[in-house]
Amino acid sequence: MNNAEVIVIGAGIVGAACADALSERGLRVAVIEQDIAGGGATAAGMGHLVVMDDNAAELALSAYSLSLWKDLVGDRPQRHEYSGCGTIWVAADEEEMEAALVKAQTLCGHGLLCEVLTPAALYAREPQLRAGLAGGLLVRGDGLVYPPKTTRILLDRAMRRGAITKRAQVTAIEDHAVVLGDGTRHQAQHIVLAAGVRSSVLLPELPIQAKKGHLAITDRYPGFVKHQLVELGYIKSAHAASGDSVAFNLQPRPTGQILIGSSRQFDTIDPAVEPAMLQRMLRHAASFTPQLKELNVLRTWTGFRAATPDGLPLIGPSSARRGLWLATGHEGLGITTSLATAQLLAGQIQKEKTRIPYVPYLPGRFHG
Amino acid sequence: MDDGKITLCINAQSISVEPGVTVAAAIAMAGSGVTRRSVSGATRAPLCGMGICQECRVMINGRPHQLSCQTLCADGMHVVTAGEVQP
């Protein structure tokens, strides 16, 4: 580690992508991870690759990142367990259908393929959906991956370029340096903090809040649903400032298992599965796909999203320490935007022109 | 039926067994004992005999993933195994 030019803290998908992007630019990189690479939120989430358009900056970042994903997955999708299943945004009522039409316009304006679905078209594609829905929006370019595999692939790529990885706990960040649990101090020109919710342990002043989410996975029921299904009402829950909420979010894994989400809770860091929350989430999911009740759940678990006040990640320099950069705060879009995050971060470190503007994601937006 | 035996269907085959016989046993009586296919398509049969290994899973009366080693045969039961189905 002694001649590393960049130390990346955290080997989740964001840290791994940063290590990959920085090593590709010829920098000597060291990645420090206290647990297992890709073992945190990276492993807990759904691995949904989705374009989100709640605001222009989110759309730009997720669309750019999805194009990077297409390149990364390339012609070997099995390595990432990639599935180009697309997303269907489900509209429960006319108001949500209006939102679907607006979304369609926005995405098409951005050059992204999508198709408005009448109720008949919706049920033709997804017969498990309950009767009485208003329709939906199919976004073809969306997909899913198994993020721990991609994380490993990115880290291995970085390591082939000379990056090193170290299993250790960082206990403090100093100007151009990190202090480890064994008391040793390691210097580098650049330190990149990509530790998700654990970033707040090292920098308590970060504008990051943990949002707990529950997930459940079923046994194999191939063909139960064919696209990732998300309710348009999801937007209401995802950006609530407080309170517990659930939203309909169903994903067909390539194994034939159904991954069920989603839920959001503030004010708890207890990773235990809460039976009442699980029940609420599953009840809500079954209200959209009634036959879900007949399926067996094999496992349930939780994860913690690192959420910022405006729902956009922190990508750029931190004023807290000299040489410190942030690549964290991705909330529910970490997998999707990991690759673009790495490009924007590496671009800023190397003072390159970036493909999209990085200003909206600068950490400095929260100061003063 | 009137001799106290239980009649059920294993795939297309009708079979009669004594009360107290498990579906796993009936499957072995009816043929090769194969219950499921592994994720790579290999045939599998019961392993642990006590509802833990999940190798004995079959479809019973339209419901998939039932543990045949812990299910007693019942009159009119319809059992489908993966033994005869090509992956």
Next chain:
Amino acid sequence: MKYADIVVVGAGPAGLAAAHAAAAQGAHVAIIDDNPLAGGQIWRGGPDLQADQRAPQLWQALRSAAHVEFMPQTRVMYAPLPGHLLLQTPDASITLHYKKLILATGARERLLPFPGWTLPGVTGAGGLQALSKGGYPLEGKRIVVAGSGPLLLAAAATLQGKGAQIVAIIEQAATPALARFALGLMATPSKIAQALRLMTQLGGVPYLRNSYVHSAHGDGTLQSIQVQRGTERDQETLQCDYLACGYGLLPNLELAQALGCATTMHNGQMTVQVDAWQRTTLADVYCAGEGTGVGGVDLALAEGHIAGLAAAGHPDQASEAFTSRASWQKFAARLARAFALRPELRTLAGDDTIVCRCEDVCHGDLRTHTSWRSAKLQTRCGMGPCQGRICGGATEILYGWRPDAVRMPISPTRISSIID
């Protein structure tokens, strides 16, 4: 929602003894078991059918007791609230509320991978015994019983009683270890009698010590096995229709761990930690039988009796059984020492031998990982329907990993059971 003063999970010897002791003190008891009949593994097929008179005696006493309910084909999914269990039957779900809980969930076999072990026809040793008690057709079939432990003899005797031809019994323990164990039986006369009975019944069946199964072969189904004799250089081929192979027993800890009970190492195995009255570290939760350490039917009965009395509020009466329990615990320790697994068993799997049967993950994919969690994340090992119960026993021996505790639900649960 139902209520019982005392809920006993598991209707094997420990659970039935606990239920009986508690019911005799006037407690309302519910006994839950995932099998269609009571008896657990050692009394599988129903307590009334067992030669061991203690089984029908216990069962008759329980059936005639008021305030004892037996709930067969019932599995615990998880605890939705403290003092509550969500249960699932084939067609319904129930929430059960209790004051005291006694866990008597028994043990399962340790199954180790070797080339060909996934062929139809290869089962556990206790596994084939259990299948035969459910009517599995074995008359006239050629069966090799292999692995380790006194269970092999009991299984072989049962199978022979069903009309099977036992080709050989193959025990991996070496002769000196077995001889020491046999000498140790002097301290437990009832076990000597049992051993003599078994030996008489099995007279003529080759008992190959210091030997183990190297591989299983067949075209789509088992046809033969290769046996490695410890003393020989070459392997021996045995033709057979079934290979019933198990390497000892492992406590079923899932429910105890899911509830939050502490575990501890005992005789080299992870077990539920209990005090002298079979109390776990969780208030109002007891554990008896193989869960506190594999030790056979006599230890299970003693522990169940103590747990039942203690849970029913009579710990002083419970202490009368302490001496009996202590001597059976010594027997259990001798058992563990005698049948310790030899190192060669770690080397049987080839790179293309499946280790995780649910997800078809091979030894070659696993052996480069340094922990259960890392392997699970990258290979899916342990993510299938058995949630690591089978491969966990194997990976501990092969790689020294300690699997994570099973997450809720502890068994596959219909979503309707959770939301209705």
